[in-house]
Amino acid sequence: MYEILSKFAQTWGLGFFVLMFAVAVAYALWPSNKENSKQRPIGRSMKGNLEMSETDKEVDVLSGVETTGHSWDGIKELNNPLPRWWLYVWYGTIFWAILYMIAMPALPSLPGLGSRNTPGVLGMSDRSAVAESVATLHAERSAASAELLTASLQDIQNNLDLQQFAMAMGESAFGDNCATCHGAGGRGAKGYPMLADDVWLWDGTLDGIEQTIRHGIRHEEDVDTRFSAMPAFGRDGLLTSVQIDDLVQYVLSVSGHEANAGMAARGEGLFQSNCASCHGMDAKGSRDVGAPNLTDADWLYGSSPDDIRATITNARNSHMPAWQGRLDDATIKALAVYVHSLGGGE
Numbered sequence: 001m002y003e004i005l006s007k008f009a010q011t012w013g014l015g016f017f018v019l020m021f022a023v024a025v026a027y028a029l030w031p032s033n034k035e036n037s038k039q040r041p042i043g044r045s046m047k048g049n050l051e052m053s054e055t056d057k058e059v060d061v062l063s064g065v066e067t068t069g070h071s072w073d074g075i076k077e078l079n080n081p082l083p084r085w086w087l088y089v090w091y092g093t094i095f096w097a098i099l100y101m102i103a104m105p106a107l108p109s110l111p112g113l114g115s116r117n118t119p120g121v122l123g124m125s126d127r128s129a130v131a132e133s134v135a136t137l138h139a140e141r142s143a144a145s146a147e148l149l150t151a152s153l154q155d156i157q158n159n160l161d162l163q164q165f166a167m168a169m170g171e172s173a174f175g176d177n178c179a180t181c182h183g184a185g186g187r188g189a190k191g192y193p194m195l196a197d198d199v200w201l202w203d204g205t206l207d208g209i210e211q212t213i214r215h216g217i218r219h220e221e222d223v224d225t226r227f228s229a230m231p232a233f234g235r236d237g238l239l240t241s242v243q244i245d246d247l248v249q250y251v252l253s254v255s256g257h258e259a260n261a262g263m264a265a266r267g268e269g270l271f272q273s274n275c276a277s278c279h280g281m282d283a284k285g286s287r288d289v290g291a292p293n294l295t296d297a298d299w300l301y302g303s304s305p306d307d308i309r310a311t312i313t314n315a316r317n318s319h320m321p322a323w324q325g326r327l328d329d330a331t332i333k334a335l336a337v338y339v340h341s342l343g344g345g346e
Contacts, residue, residue, distance in 0.1 A: 170338025
């Protein structure tokens with residue numbers, strides 16, 4: 001019995017409800033002709049003019065149209081009917097609403113439906129349509145993702161269709177996982193490398209970028225992570241404050257900034273004995289240990305004397321997580337292709 005009532009509520013019950021609604025609307029709109037109706041009590045308008053009763057209506061002399069009996073500052077309101085075109089449009093919208101309620105999901109919680117809405121005779125459902133679209137997209141991506149897994153990074157670069165798929169997939173994954181630090185489009189920020197230039201601390205090739213993404217930088221839980229450690233020369237007491245000031249001036253001088261010549265000369269010896277093992281005798285850095293080139297104009301943490309002093313004193317051993325295990329292999333490959341394409345890939 002419950003199933004019968006539920007089916008009736010979903011189909012004929014809705015139609016019955018709509019029919020009753022239409023009858024009520026038609027009754028309310030149907031013109032009435034009550035010439036013999038009782039007179040309404042004569043009241044007064046806001047300005048004190050007498051309202052006309054239904055059996056004693058006033059007709060405007062100039063237009064020949066009845067008035068409503070309302071008057072504002074001597075201006076009387078005519079009782080003109082609504083334009084037919086407007087009425088037809090209105091009736092059409094009501095008719096369309098009735099058809100829509102029958103055809104599409106519309107009314108919630110009618111008797112017999114519980115907490116569900118009426119499903120409509122067409123059985124349309126936005127939720128089902130979205131679910132089908134997502135399932136179709138997943139199926140399409142699964143096939144392309146499987147191809148990514150078996151293709152080398154060079155193969156992806158040489159296959160235009162696969163490259164476009166990897167770019168789209170990588171851009172989406174970058175926005176979800178990497179843009180928080182590296183910024184939209186890899187523009188970077190202070191302390192977070194720009195990926196859209198040609199400056200690389202480690203390796204800017206496709207394989208090198210994949211290695212960095214997969215194993216991270218200074219990610220201690222991954223034995224294959226890229227690792228280097230800059231000593232905190234000031235915090236750990238390796239250099240005095242005066243020596244650090246000399247070293248700051250030397251770094252400024254080799255990067256083309258204005259520097260104190262005497263302090264820079266003293267700082268050169270300190271650099272060779274404390275910093276050259278990583279940054280090189282010429283201060284051009286080394287990708288083997290992720291040591292930046294100190295002679296160019298690209299600075300990860302800032303090029304002001306205060307920024308350089310803070311770096312030498314406390315070191316800058318930033319961390320990048322290893323994405324292996326968090327992202328699947330196809331996504332990591334797609335990310336490598338996308339990052340390589342940002343402008344600085346080698």
